[in-house]
Amino acid sequence: MSVADTIKNRVSTAKFTAEWVNPEKIIELLETAVYAPNHKMRQPWRFIILEGLGKEKFVHQYLLQIKETERDEHKKLVMKVMSAPAVVAFIMKKNPVYAEEIEDIQACAALIQNFLLLLEDEKMGSFWKTPKYIETDKFKDVLGIRFDELVLGLVMVGYPQVKVEPKKRESAKLLTTIYS
Numbered sequence: 001m002s003v004a005d006t007i008k009n010r011v012s013t014a015k016f017t018a019e020w021v022n023p024e025k026i027i028e029l030l031e032t033a034v035y036a037p038n039h040k041m042r043q044p045w046r047f048i049i050l051e052g053l054g055k056e057k058f059v060h061q062y063l064l065q066i067k068e069t070e071r072d073e074h075k076k077l078v079m080k081v082m083s084a085p086a087v088v089a090f091i092m093k094k095n096p097v098y099a100e101e102i103e104d105i106q107a108c109a110a111l112i113q114n115f116l117l118l119l120e121d122e123k124m125g126s127f128w129k130t131p132k133y134i135e136t137d138k139f140k141d142v143l144g145i146r147f148d149e150l151v152l153g154l155v156m157v158g159y160p161q162v163k164v165e166p167k168k169r170e171s172a173k174l175l176t177t178i179y180s
């Protein structure tokens, strides 16, 4: 498939099959995704893969830290990790220099898009999510994420149950000014 086709065919996958995703496969794709552009080669990323019993362990450990009266509400949110065979958390080292941190976030976003396109190329599905709880101390504590790190997002990974048509985009031509 051409790069253009891969970009255009990628969609967010809402429903995954139960088929297991080998974490080694995810690592193999990440090994390519890290070729994303990044300023001064800071490579400000790392990854945590939740899969199999790890997802249940995560939900259990996270909910243990929540007050009993608020547990049901939180449970609904975190149980979403169970909707995909694997979930990848993209972690970025915070950068004390504001302009550099913006660059690092952009580099990580490029890496995440690389990953989504590689999954598409493998006929696998993905869903990039940024639920509010990923920035909480409780979430970070359970997964061993340090205070000087940001969680940029979770990507659900698996095999799509159905083929979904891409959502139509506004034409780039209408959004472009040629300054000459």
Ligand SMILES: Cc1cc2nc3c(=O)[nH]c(=O)nc-3n(C[C@H](O)[C@H](O)[C@H](O)COP(=O)(O)O)c2cc1C
Binding pocket: 010, 011, 012, 013, 128, 129, 130, 131, 153, 166, 167
């Ligand atoms: C940075 C980022 C964060 C996102 N967070 C969420 C999210 O928390 N929940 C969600 O349903 N979709 C989330 N999405 C997915 C978008 O809703 C989705 O990409 C958009 O609707 C376009 O659909 P498509 O991915 O099928 O092309 C996120 C996408 C990006 C790029």
